[in-house]
Amino acid sequence: GDSVTQMEGPVTLSEEAFLTINCTYTATGYPSLFWYVQYPGEGLQLLLKATKADDKGSNKGFEATYRKETTSFHLEKGSVQVSDSAVYFCALSGSGDYKLSFGAGTTVTVRA
């Protein structure tokens, strides 16, 4: 079945550092790919998404490109802030199937 594997955490960075969280997936057909974020004490929020190969999703300075050849959807941000401290989840939904399959989550802590 469909599955997502993402980089294990926790990840600790200094402000203005570069952040990459790796995500790879296994799915049949052409899934949609998502990054969700969970800030401390809050619910899951959609951060960005891509629905077809070579699409780039972007939001709040974060970017991720749907790479079908490497079955990857890595999340990147060029200069993180303390407010980016959160748990990040990579997820996919299969072709014609709207349920989300999530990775285990990566905890990111940004220090001032």
Next chain:
Amino acid sequence: EAGVAQSPRYKIIEKRQSVAFWCNPISGHATLYWYQQILGQGPKLLIQFQNNGVVDDSQLPKDRFSAERLKGVDSTLKIQPAKLEDSAVYLCASSFDPDRGRNEQFFGPGTRLTVL
């Protein structure tokens, strides 16, 4: 626009007791999902409703878990009897109409269940 509401936010019970969670989706959202998130793992879908019909309950442990969505709006998820391994955060999400391409899921704050 009000978000997805869930209650209670926290619940502590003893094993073999029963518990129920309530979810009120965003107004007008046809699809409702219940997820279970065990500590250190990503959320796992338990059940998906389209209006008041079940679309997918393949991951729902039906010997102890049940869910309903009366009138296609609010939903309740029940566990009876609870086991220690049911300790988790139970998330409710809703989406407008995935069959029309509006499939972004909006999540509630979750209910944290501790089974002692």
